[in-house]
Amino acid sequence: MKRDVLQEKILTILTDDFEFEQPELSDNLRDDHGFDSIDAIELLGKIELLLDFTLTREEKEKAMGIRTINDILDYIETIASSRDT
Amino acid sequence: MKRRVVITACSAITPIGYDKADIIDSLRQGKSGVKPLRDDGLLNKHIHSRVFGTVDYPIDYGFKRQYRKTMGPVAYYACQVAKDVLEHSGLSQEFITSGRLGVAFGSTHGSPTVQRDIYRTFFQELDAKFSSIGAVDYLRSMVHTTAVNITRMFGITGRVIASSTACTTSSQSIGFGYETIKYGMQDAMICGGADEYDTTTVAVFDNLLACSTAYNETPQLTPRPFDSGRDGLVVAEGGGAVLLEEFESAKRRGASILAEVIGFACNNNGGDLILPNLEGITATLRLALEDAGIAPGDVDFISAHATATKMGDVIESQAIEAVYGDNGPFVTGLKSYMGHTMGTCGVIETILTIYMMEQGFIAPTLNLQNIDERCRMLRHVREVTAAPIRIGAIQNFAFGGVNTCLLIRDGKAMDK
Numbered sequence: 001m002k003r004d005v006l007q008e009k010i011l012t013i014l015t016d017d018f019e020f021e022q023p024e025l026s027d028n029l030r031d032d033h034g035f036d037s038i039d040a041i042e043l044l045g046k047i048e049l050l051l052d053f054t055l056t057r058e059e060k061e062k063a064m065g066i067r068t069i070n071d072i073l074d075y076i077e078t079i080a081s082s083r084d085t
Numbered sequence: 086m087k088r089r090v091v092i093t094a095c096s097a098i099t100p101i102g103y104d105k106a107d108i109i110d111s112l113r114q115g116k117s118g119v120k121p122l123r124d125d126g127l128l129n130k131h132i133h134s135r136v137f138g139t140v141d142y143p144i145d146y147g148f149k150r151q152y153r154k155t156m157g158p159v160a161y162y163a164c165q166v167a168k169d170v171l172e173h174s175g176l177s178q179e180f181i182t183s184g185r186l187g188v189a190f191g192s193t194h195g196s197p198t199v200q201r202d203i204y205r206t207f208f209q210e211l212d213a214k215f216s217s218i219g220a221v222d223y224l225r226s227m228v229h230t231t232a233v234n235i236t237r238m239f240g241i242t243g244r245v246i247a248s249s250t251a252c253t254t255s256s257q258s259i260g261f262g263y264e265t266i267k268y269g270m271q272d273a274m275i276c277g278g279a280d281e282y283d284t285t286t287v288a289v290f291d292n293l294l295a296c297s298t299a300y301n302e303t304p305q306l307t308p309r310p311f312d313s314g315r316d317g318l319v320v321a322e323g324g325g326a327v328l329l330e331e332f333e334s335a336k337r338r339g340a341s342i343l344a345e346v347i348g349f350a351c352n353n354n355g356g357d358l359i360l361p362n363l364e365g366i367t368a369t370l371r372l373a374l375e376d377a378g379i380a381p382g383d384v385d386f387i388s389a390h391a392t393a394t395k396m397g398d399v400i401e402s403q404a405i406e407a408v409y410g411d412n413g414p415f416v417t418g419l420k421s422y423m424g425h426t427m428g429t430c431g432v433i434e435t436i437l438t439i440y441m442m443e444q445g446f447i448a449p450t451l452n453l454q455n456i457d458e459r460c461r462m463l464r465h466v467r468e469v470t471a472a473p474i475r476i477g478a479i480q481n482f483a484f485g486g487v488n489t490c491l492l493i494r495d496g497k498a499m500d501k
Contacts, residue, residue: 018150019149019150034151037152038155038221038224039154042154042221
Protein backbone atom coordinates (compact mmCIF):
# COMPACT_ATOMS: atom_id res chain seq x y z
CA MET A 1 0.00 0.00 0.00
CA LYS A 2 1.41 3.38 -0.99
CA ARG A 3 2.07 5.89 1.76
CA ASP A 4 -0.52 8.41 0.56
CA VAL A 5 -3.21 5.72 0.46
CA LEU A 6 -2.17 4.43 3.87
CA GLN A 7 -2.15 7.97 5.23
CA GLU A 8 -5.69 8.56 4.04
CA LYS A 9 -6.92 5.32 5.59
CA ILE A 10 -5.25 6.01 8.94
CA LEU A 11 -6.55 9.58 9.03
CA THR A 12 -10.04 8.23 8.32
CA ILE A 13 -9.73 5.75 11.21
CA LEU A 14 -8.45 8.46 13.54
CA THR A 15 -11.22 10.84 12.52
CA ASP A 16 -14.13 8.38 12.41
CA ASP A 17 -13.28 5.91 15.16
CA PHE A 18 -11.16 8.01 17.51
CA GLU A 19 -12.93 11.33 16.84
CA PHE A 20 -9.73 13.29 16.15
CA GLU A 21 -10.53 16.82 15.04
CA GLN A 22 -8.45 18.12 12.10
CA PRO A 23 -5.50 15.78 12.62
CA GLU A 24 -2.08 16.84 11.34
CA LEU A 25 0.70 14.35 10.63
CA SER A 26 3.04 15.88 13.19
CA ASP A 27 0.42 16.07 15.95
CA ASN A 28 1.38 14.49 19.26
CA LEU A 29 -1.23 11.79 19.73
CA ARG A 30 -1.50 12.13 23.49
CA ASP A 31 -1.06 15.86 23.96
CA ASP A 32 -3.10 17.00 20.97
CA HIS A 33 -5.82 14.33 20.88
CA GLY A 34 -5.91 12.68 24.32
CA PHE A 35 -4.82 9.34 22.82
CA ASP A 36 -3.96 6.87 25.60
CA SER A 37 -2.71 3.30 26.03
CA ILE A 38 -6.23 1.89 25.62
CA ASP A 39 -6.54 3.73 22.32
CA ALA A 40 -3.15 2.42 21.21
CA ILE A 41 -4.25 -1.20 21.70
CA GLU A 42 -7.52 -0.47 19.94
CA LEU A 43 -5.66 1.11 17.00
CA LEU A 44 -3.41 -1.92 16.65
CA GLY A 45 -6.51 -4.08 16.25
CA LYS A 46 -7.72 -1.81 13.49
CA ILE A 47 -4.31 -1.90 11.79
CA GLU A 48 -4.46 -5.70 11.81
CA LEU A 49 -7.83 -5.60 10.09
CA LEU A 50 -6.60 -2.97 7.60
CA LEU A 51 -3.49 -4.95 6.63
CA ASP A 52 -5.16 -8.35 7.03
CA PHE A 53 -2.45 -9.87 9.17
CA THR A 54 -1.91 -10.50 12.87
CA LEU A 55 0.80 -8.53 14.67
CA THR A 56 3.20 -10.45 16.88
CA ARG A 57 3.63 -9.50 20.51
CA GLU A 58 7.09 -8.05 19.73
CA GLU A 59 5.63 -5.94 16.92
CA LYS A 60 2.90 -4.66 19.23
CA GLU A 61 5.41 -3.74 21.92
CA LYS A 62 7.38 -1.69 19.36
CA ALA A 63 4.22 0.34 18.71
CA MET A 64 4.39 1.73 22.25
CA GLY A 65 7.09 4.14 21.06
CA ILE A 66 4.70 5.82 18.63
CA ARG A 67 4.13 9.52 19.39
CA THR A 68 2.79 11.10 16.18
CA ILE A 69 0.59 10.19 13.22
CA ASN A 70 3.72 10.11 11.09
CA ASP A 71 5.13 7.55 13.53
CA ILE A 72 2.05 5.37 12.92
CA LEU A 73 2.64 5.45 9.16
CA ASP A 74 6.36 4.68 9.60
CA TYR A 75 5.51 1.83 11.94
CA ILE A 76 3.05 0.25 9.50
CA GLU A 77 5.46 0.59 6.58
CA THR A 78 8.25 -1.03 8.57
CA ILE A 79 6.04 -3.95 9.60
CA ALA A 80 4.65 -4.36 6.08
CA SER A 81 8.07 -4.35 4.45
CA SER A 82 9.39 -6.93 6.93
CA ARG A 83 6.46 -9.17 5.96
CA ASP A 84 7.26 -8.69 2.25
CA THR A 85 10.82 -9.86 2.76
CA MET B 86 -19.16 8.30 65.64
CA LYS B 87 -22.68 8.20 64.21
CA ARG B 88 -23.64 10.97 61.83
CA ARG B 89 -26.97 11.74 60.18
CA VAL B 90 -27.18 11.12 56.43
CA VAL B 91 -29.40 12.98 53.99
CA ILE B 92 -30.31 12.71 50.32
CA THR B 93 -29.67 16.00 48.55
CA ALA B 94 -30.15 15.09 44.88
CA CYS B 95 -31.62 12.27 42.83
CA SER B 96 -32.17 11.27 39.22
CA ALA B 97 -33.74 8.26 37.54
CA ILE B 98 -33.97 6.94 33.99
CA THR B 99 -37.03 4.69 34.02
CA PRO B 100 -39.48 3.06 31.62
CA ILE B 101 -42.06 5.65 32.79
CA GLY B 102 -39.82 8.65 32.20
CA TYR B 103 -36.57 10.40 32.95
CA ASP B 104 -37.84 13.84 33.76
CA LYS B 105 -39.30 14.09 37.27
CA ALA B 106 -42.53 15.60 35.94
CA ASP B 107 -42.99 12.70 33.49
CA ILE B 108 -42.47 10.12 36.23
CA ILE B 109 -44.92 11.84 38.58
CA ASP B 110 -47.44 12.15 35.76
CA SER B 111 -47.14 8.43 35.02
CA LEU B 112 -47.70 7.60 38.70
CA ARG B 113 -50.72 9.90 38.92
CA GLN B 114 -52.23 8.83 35.61
CA GLY B 115 -51.47 5.12 35.91
CA LYS B 116 -49.28 4.98 32.79
CA SER B 117 -47.26 1.81 32.29
CA GLY B 118 -43.76 1.63 30.80
CA VAL B 119 -44.07 -2.04 29.84
CA LYS B 120 -43.77 -2.60 26.07
CA PRO B 121 -43.46 -5.53 23.64
CA LEU B 122 -40.10 -7.33 23.76
CA ARG B 123 -37.75 -6.04 21.05
CA ASP B 124 -36.19 -8.39 18.53
CA ASP B 125 -32.57 -9.00 19.55
CA GLY B 126 -31.77 -11.35 16.67
CA LEU B 127 -30.73 -14.10 19.08
CA LEU B 128 -32.89 -15.22 21.99
CA ASN B 129 -36.03 -13.26 21.27
CA LYS B 130 -37.86 -15.93 19.28
CA HIS B 131 -37.30 -18.57 21.99
CA ILE B 132 -38.58 -16.52 24.91
CA HIS B 133 -42.20 -17.04 25.99
CA SER B 134 -42.48 -13.72 27.80
CA ARG B 135 -42.94 -11.03 25.13
CA VAL B 136 -42.90 -7.97 27.39
CA PHE B 137 -40.17 -5.68 28.74
CA GLY B 138 -40.07 -2.49 30.81
CA THR B 139 -38.46 -0.36 28.14
CA VAL B 140 -36.67 2.99 28.07
CA ASP B 141 -37.80 4.00 24.59
CA TYR B 142 -37.16 7.75 24.57
CA PRO B 143 -33.96 9.42 23.37
CA ILE B 144 -31.43 10.64 25.92
CA ASP B 145 -28.92 13.31 24.95
CA TYR B 146 -25.82 12.03 26.73
CA GLY B 147 -23.19 14.24 25.15
CA PHE B 148 -20.32 12.17 26.58
CA LYS B 149 -16.94 12.69 24.91
CA ARG B 150 -15.25 9.71 23.29
CA GLN B 151 -12.54 9.88 25.94
CA TYR B 152 -15.19 8.61 28.37
CA ARG B 153 -17.42 6.65 25.99
CA LYS B 154 -14.67 4.24 25.03
CA THR B 155 -14.86 2.39 28.34
CA MET B 156 -18.65 2.44 28.60
CA GLY B 157 -21.22 -0.17 27.66
CA PRO B 158 -24.93 0.78 27.61
CA VAL B 159 -25.23 0.19 31.36
CA ALA B 160 -22.52 2.77 32.08
CA TYR B 161 -24.34 5.35 29.93
CA TYR B 162 -27.32 5.13 32.27
CA ALA B 163 -25.05 5.20 35.32
CA CYS B 164 -22.94 8.17 34.24
CA GLN B 165 -25.98 10.15 33.10
CA VAL B 166 -27.79 9.92 36.44
CA ALA B 167 -24.51 10.52 38.30
CA LYS B 168 -23.95 13.62 36.18
CA ASP B 169 -27.46 14.79 37.03
CA VAL B 170 -27.07 14.44 40.78
CA LEU B 171 -23.70 16.20 40.76
CA GLU B 172 -25.13 19.06 38.70
CA HIS B 173 -28.22 19.35 40.90
CA SER B 174 -26.15 19.17 44.09
CA GLY B 175 -24.05 22.23 43.44
CA LEU B 176 -21.05 20.48 45.03
CA SER B 177 -17.75 22.17 44.15
CA GLN B 178 -15.24 20.52 41.84
CA GLU B 179 -12.75 20.76 44.69
CA PHE B 180 -14.98 18.63 46.92
CA ILE B 181 -15.85 16.14 44.15
CA THR B 182 -12.16 15.34 43.63
CA SER B 183 -11.12 15.69 47.30
CA GLY B 184 -11.38 12.02 48.27
CA ARG B 185 -14.28 12.83 50.64
CA LEU B 186 -16.83 11.83 47.99
CA GLY B 187 -17.15 8.14 47.12
CA VAL B 188 -19.26 6.01 44.81
CA ALA B 189 -21.48 3.03 45.65
CA PHE B 190 -22.91 1.84 42.37
CA GLY B 191 -23.61 -1.47 40.71
CA SER B 192 -25.44 -3.51 38.13
CA THR B 193 -26.65 -7.09 37.88
CA HIS B 194 -23.82 -8.27 35.66
CA GLY B 195 -21.93 -5.44 33.99
CA SER B 196 -22.88 -5.02 30.35
CA PRO B 197 -24.47 -8.10 28.77
CA THR B 198 -24.50 -6.34 25.40
CA VAL B 199 -20.70 -6.15 25.43
CA GLN B 200 -20.40 -9.67 26.81
CA ARG B 201 -22.56 -10.90 23.96
CA ASP B 202 -20.23 -9.22 21.46
CA ILE B 203 -17.29 -11.03 23.05
CA TYR B 204 -19.12 -14.36 22.80
CA ARG B 205 -19.61 -13.79 19.07
CA THR B 206 -15.87 -14.28 18.59
CA PHE B 207 -16.30 -17.96 19.46
CA PHE B 208 -18.20 -18.41 16.23
CA GLN B 209 -15.71 -16.64 13.97
CA GLU B 210 -12.68 -17.87 12.08
CA LEU B 211 -9.64 -18.24 14.33
CA ASP B 212 -7.65 -15.37 12.83
CA ALA B 213 -10.44 -12.91 13.40
CA LYS B 214 -11.02 -13.94 17.01
CA PHE B 215 -8.30 -12.06 18.77
CA SER B 216 -8.52 -8.76 17.01
CA SER B 217 -12.28 -8.67 17.40
CA ILE B 218 -12.01 -8.79 21.19
CA GLY B 219 -11.49 -5.10 21.85
CA ALA B 220 -9.00 -3.85 24.40
CA VAL B 221 -11.77 -2.08 26.26
CA ASP B 222 -14.31 -4.88 26.27
CA TYR B 223 -13.44 -5.87 29.83
CA LEU B 224 -13.71 -2.28 31.05
CA ARG B 225 -17.11 -2.00 29.39
CA SER B 226 -18.47 -5.31 30.62
CA MET B 227 -16.90 -5.89 34.06
CA VAL B 228 -19.20 -6.05 37.02
CA HIS B 229 -17.97 -2.75 38.52
CA THR B 230 -18.09 -0.91 35.20
CA THR B 231 -20.80 1.54 36.36
CA ALA B 232 -18.98 2.61 39.52
CA VAL B 233 -15.58 3.20 37.95
CA ASN B 234 -16.85 4.89 34.81
CA ILE B 235 -18.49 7.38 37.19
CA THR B 236 -15.24 7.92 39.10
CA ARG B 237 -13.34 8.32 35.83
CA MET B 238 -15.76 10.79 34.27
CA PHE B 239 -15.92 13.08 37.30
CA GLY B 240 -12.44 12.57 38.78
CA ILE B 241 -13.81 11.07 42.00
CA THR B 242 -11.05 9.72 44.25
CA GLY B 243 -12.95 8.42 47.26
CA ARG B 244 -14.12 4.91 48.11
CA VAL B 245 -15.68 2.62 45.53
CA ILE B 246 -18.30 0.05 46.53
CA ALA B 247 -19.58 -1.98 43.59
CA SER B 248 -22.45 -4.04 44.84
CA SER B 249 -23.72 -6.70 42.46
CA THR B 250 -26.44 -8.66 44.22
CA ALA B 251 -29.10 -8.81 41.51
CA CYS B 252 -32.31 -7.17 42.73
CA THR B 253 -30.73 -5.72 45.89
CA THR B 254 -27.79 -4.15 44.05
CA SER B 255 -28.83 -0.53 44.33
CA SER B 256 -30.60 -0.79 47.69
CA GLN B 257 -27.29 -2.14 48.99
CA SER B 258 -25.52 0.76 47.26
CA ILE B 259 -27.67 3.24 49.18
CA GLY B 260 -27.43 1.26 52.41
CA PHE B 261 -23.67 0.82 52.26
CA GLY B 262 -23.28 4.47 51.21
CA TYR B 263 -25.39 5.49 54.20
CA GLU B 264 -23.24 3.43 56.57
CA THR B 265 -20.03 4.77 55.01
CA ILE B 266 -21.08 8.34 55.79
CA LYS B 267 -22.77 7.53 59.10
CA TYR B 268 -19.56 6.07 60.48
CA GLY B 269 -17.34 8.83 59.12
CA MET B 270 -15.46 7.10 56.31
CA GLN B 271 -16.73 9.52 53.64
CA ASP B 272 -18.66 12.82 53.74
CA ALA B 273 -20.74 12.12 50.63
CA MET B 274 -21.54 9.19 48.35
CA ILE B 275 -23.12 8.86 44.91
CA CYS B 276 -25.24 5.75 45.26
CA GLY B 277 -27.35 3.78 42.84
CA GLY B 278 -27.47 1.22 40.10
CA ALA B 279 -28.22 0.61 36.45
CA ASP B 280 -29.16 -2.23 34.16
CA GLU B 281 -29.41 -2.16 30.38
CA TYR B 282 -31.84 -3.79 27.94
CA ASP B 283 -31.00 -7.47 28.05
CA THR B 284 -32.86 -10.52 26.84
CA THR B 285 -30.55 -13.02 28.56
CA THR B 286 -32.03 -11.94 31.90
CA VAL B 287 -35.52 -12.47 30.46
CA ALA B 288 -34.46 -15.92 29.23
CA VAL B 289 -33.20 -16.91 32.69
CA PHE B 290 -36.43 -15.93 34.44
CA ASP B 291 -38.47 -17.35 31.55
CA ASN B 292 -36.82 -20.74 32.00
CA LEU B 293 -37.53 -20.55 35.72
CA LEU B 294 -41.21 -19.99 34.85
CA ALA B 295 -40.98 -16.68 36.75
CA CYS B 296 -41.74 -14.32 33.85
CA SER B 297 -45.15 -13.03 32.89
CA THR B 298 -46.48 -14.65 29.70
CA ALA B 299 -50.26 -14.23 29.85
CA TYR B 300 -50.34 -10.55 28.89
CA ASN B 301 -48.08 -10.56 25.83
CA GLU B 302 -50.73 -8.82 23.73
CA THR B 303 -51.51 -6.25 26.44
CA PRO B 304 -48.11 -5.39 27.99
CA GLN B 305 -49.51 -2.53 30.08
CA LEU B 306 -51.60 -5.04 32.06
CA THR B 307 -48.55 -6.77 33.55
CA PRO B 308 -46.88 -7.09 36.03
CA ARG B 309 -49.76 -7.35 38.51
CA PRO B 310 -48.33 -7.32 42.07
CA PHE B 311 -50.67 -8.81 44.69
CA ASP B 312 -53.37 -9.41 42.05
CA SER B 313 -54.93 -12.86 41.77
CA GLY B 314 -54.27 -12.73 38.02
CA ARG B 315 -50.53 -12.11 38.34
CA ASP B 316 -48.32 -14.52 36.45
CA GLY B 317 -44.77 -13.40 37.04
CA LEU B 318 -42.30 -10.59 36.74
CA VAL B 319 -41.46 -8.37 33.78
CA VAL B 320 -37.78 -7.60 33.26
CA ALA B 321 -36.98 -3.92 32.76
CA GLU B 322 -34.09 -1.50 32.28
CA GLY B 323 -33.08 1.80 33.81
CA GLY B 324 -30.69 3.70 36.03
CA GLY B 325 -30.91 5.75 39.18
CA ALA B 326 -28.68 7.71 41.52
CA VAL B 327 -29.05 9.50 44.81
CA LEU B 328 -26.47 11.77 46.40
CA LEU B 329 -26.02 11.06 50.10
CA GLU B 330 -24.36 13.68 52.29
CA GLU B 331 -23.52 14.08 55.94
CA PHE B 332 -26.36 16.18 57.35
CA GLU B 333 -24.46 18.97 59.10
CA SER B 334 -22.23 19.76 56.14
CA ALA B 335 -25.20 19.61 53.75
CA LYS B 336 -27.07 22.04 55.99
CA ARG B 337 -24.06 24.37 56.25
CA ARG B 338 -23.72 24.64 52.50
CA GLY B 339 -27.44 25.25 52.08
CA ALA B 340 -28.15 22.08 50.12
CA SER B 341 -31.77 21.20 49.49
CA ILE B 342 -32.54 18.19 51.66
CA LEU B 343 -34.97 15.80 50.00
CA ALA B 344 -34.95 13.06 52.62
CA GLU B 345 -32.98 11.56 55.46
CA VAL B 346 -31.83 7.94 55.41
CA ILE B 347 -32.71 6.83 58.92
CA GLY B 348 -32.24 3.08 58.75
CA PHE B 349 -30.91 0.20 56.72
CA ALA B 350 -30.80 -3.54 57.11
CA CYS B 351 -29.34 -6.28 54.99
CA ASN B 352 -29.27 -9.98 55.74
CA ASN B 353 -29.32 -13.36 54.04
CA ASN B 354 -31.76 -16.23 54.21
CA GLY B 355 -28.88 -18.60 54.86
CA GLY B 356 -30.14 -21.33 52.58
CA ASP B 357 -32.04 -21.52 49.32
CA LEU B 358 -30.79 -19.11 46.66
CA ILE B 359 -34.11 -18.63 44.86
CA LEU B 360 -37.16 -19.19 47.06
CA PRO B 361 -38.43 -16.24 49.13
CA ASN B 362 -37.98 -16.85 52.83
CA LEU B 363 -40.47 -15.51 55.37
CA GLU B 364 -38.14 -15.74 58.33
CA GLY B 365 -35.29 -13.95 56.53
CA ILE B 366 -37.46 -11.19 55.11
CA THR B 367 -39.28 -10.60 58.40
CA ALA B 368 -35.92 -10.28 60.16
CA THR B 369 -34.76 -7.70 57.60
CA LEU B 370 -37.79 -5.49 58.13
CA ARG B 371 -37.36 -5.65 61.92
CA LEU B 372 -33.62 -4.96 61.74
CA ALA B 373 -34.23 -1.82 59.67
CA LEU B 374 -36.73 -0.46 62.21
CA GLU B 375 -34.24 -1.24 64.96
CA ASP B 376 -31.44 0.54 63.08
CA ALA B 377 -33.66 3.61 62.68
CA GLY B 378 -34.82 3.47 66.29
CA ILE B 379 -38.47 3.78 65.30
CA ALA B 380 -41.63 1.78 65.93
CA PRO B 381 -43.60 0.04 63.15
CA GLY B 382 -46.41 2.57 63.66
CA ASP B 383 -44.07 5.41 62.62
CA VAL B 384 -43.91 4.14 59.03
CA ASP B 385 -46.51 5.65 56.70
CA PHE B 386 -45.67 3.86 53.47
CA ILE B 387 -44.04 0.67 52.23
CA SER B 388 -42.65 0.36 48.73
CA ALA B 389 -42.94 -3.41 48.48
CA HIS B 390 -40.51 -5.45 46.43
CA ALA B 391 -43.62 -7.10 44.89
CA THR B 392 -42.32 -8.50 41.64
CA ALA B 393 -45.68 -10.23 40.91
CA THR B 394 -44.32 -13.74 41.17
CA LYS B 395 -46.73 -16.31 42.56
CA MET B 396 -45.03 -16.90 45.91
CA GLY B 397 -42.86 -13.80 46.35
CA ASP B 398 -45.81 -11.45 46.87
CA VAL B 399 -47.47 -13.82 49.34
CA ILE B 400 -44.33 -14.24 51.46
CA GLU B 401 -43.71 -10.48 51.46
CA SER B 402 -47.32 -9.85 52.52
CA GLN B 403 -46.92 -12.28 55.41
CA ALA B 404 -43.66 -10.59 56.47
CA ILE B 405 -45.25 -7.13 56.40
CA GLU B 406 -48.18 -8.39 58.47
CA ALA B 407 -45.84 -10.04 60.96
CA VAL B 408 -43.89 -6.81 61.50
CA TYR B 409 -46.55 -4.14 61.08
CA GLY B 410 -49.68 -5.99 62.24
CA ASP B 411 -53.23 -5.01 61.31
CA ASN B 412 -53.85 -1.57 59.86
CA GLY B 413 -50.21 -1.16 58.91
CA PRO B 414 -48.72 1.39 56.51
CA PHE B 415 -49.95 2.01 52.97
CA VAL B 416 -48.38 -0.54 50.59
CA THR B 417 -47.66 -0.08 46.88
CA GLY B 418 -45.85 -2.30 44.43
CA LEU B 419 -44.12 0.28 42.24
CA LYS B 420 -42.87 -2.36 39.78
CA SER B 421 -46.44 -2.46 38.48
CA TYR B 422 -45.60 0.72 36.51
CA MET B 423 -42.43 -0.40 34.79
CA GLY B 424 -41.53 -3.99 35.56
CA HIS B 425 -38.47 -5.12 37.45
CA THR B 426 -35.46 -2.96 36.67
CA MET B 427 -33.25 -5.59 38.34
CA GLY B 428 -30.18 -4.03 39.96
CA THR B 429 -31.78 -0.61 39.64
CA CYS B 430 -35.09 -1.27 41.37
CA GLY B 431 -34.02 -0.24 44.88
CA VAL B 432 -32.79 3.20 43.90
CA ILE B 433 -35.66 3.85 41.47
CA GLU B 434 -38.22 2.89 44.12
CA THR B 435 -36.42 5.12 46.63
CA ILE B 436 -36.54 8.04 44.20
CA LEU B 437 -40.23 7.45 43.40
CA THR B 438 -40.92 7.43 47.14
CA ILE B 439 -39.06 10.75 47.49
CA TYR B 440 -41.12 12.23 44.65
CA MET B 441 -44.35 11.10 46.34
CA MET B 442 -43.13 12.50 49.69
CA GLU B 443 -42.51 15.83 48.04
CA GLN B 444 -45.84 15.86 46.20
CA GLY B 445 -47.95 14.56 49.11
CA PHE B 446 -49.55 11.61 47.37
CA ILE B 447 -49.23 7.84 47.21
CA ALA B 448 -49.52 6.05 43.88
CA PRO B 449 -51.63 2.91 43.75
CA THR B 450 -50.39 -0.50 42.66
CA LEU B 451 -51.19 -0.62 38.96
CA ASN B 452 -53.23 -3.59 37.65
CA LEU B 453 -54.39 -4.52 41.14
CA GLN B 454 -57.95 -5.48 40.31
CA ASN B 455 -58.62 -8.57 42.40
CA ILE B 456 -56.39 -8.87 45.45
CA ASP B 457 -55.06 -12.37 46.05
CA GLU B 458 -56.71 -13.70 49.21
CA ARG B 459 -53.29 -14.46 50.65
CA CYS B 460 -52.21 -10.81 50.25
CA ARG B 461 -55.45 -9.24 51.40
CA MET B 462 -54.26 -8.38 54.94
CA LEU B 463 -52.21 -5.41 53.71
CA ARG B 464 -53.35 -1.80 53.37
CA HIS B 465 -53.12 -1.76 49.59
CA VAL B 466 -53.25 1.56 47.77
CA ARG B 467 -55.96 1.16 45.11
CA GLU B 468 -56.17 4.75 43.82
CA VAL B 469 -54.07 7.90 43.90
CA THR B 470 -54.23 8.83 47.57
CA ALA B 471 -53.50 12.25 49.04
CA ALA B 472 -51.51 11.39 52.14
CA PRO B 473 -48.20 12.48 53.61
CA ILE B 474 -45.31 10.04 53.69
CA ARG B 475 -43.24 11.13 56.66
CA ILE B 476 -41.36 7.85 56.78
CA GLY B 477 -41.19 5.35 53.94
CA ALA B 478 -39.74 1.83 53.78
CA ILE B 479 -38.20 0.48 50.59
CA GLN B 480 -38.02 -3.31 50.57
CA ASN B 481 -35.99 -5.39 48.12
CA PHE B 482 -35.13 -9.09 47.96
CA ALA B 483 -32.74 -10.82 45.59
CA PHE B 484 -31.72 -14.16 44.18
CA GLY B 485 -29.02 -15.46 46.46
CA GLY B 486 -31.27 -14.93 49.48
CA VAL B 487 -30.18 -11.31 50.00
CA ASN B 488 -32.75 -9.02 51.63
CA THR B 489 -32.62 -5.27 52.21
CA CYS B 490 -34.82 -2.64 53.78
CA LEU B 491 -34.18 1.10 53.64
CA LEU B 492 -36.04 3.62 55.78
CA ILE B 493 -36.18 7.24 54.71
CA ARG B 494 -37.78 10.30 56.30
CA ASP B 495 -39.22 13.19 54.31
CA GLY B 496 -36.84 16.17 54.32
CA LYS B 497 -39.75 18.39 55.36
CA ALA B 498 -40.45 16.19 58.40
CA MET B 499 -36.85 16.20 59.66
CA ASP B 500 -35.74 17.62 62.95
CA LYS B 501 -33.22 20.19 61.69
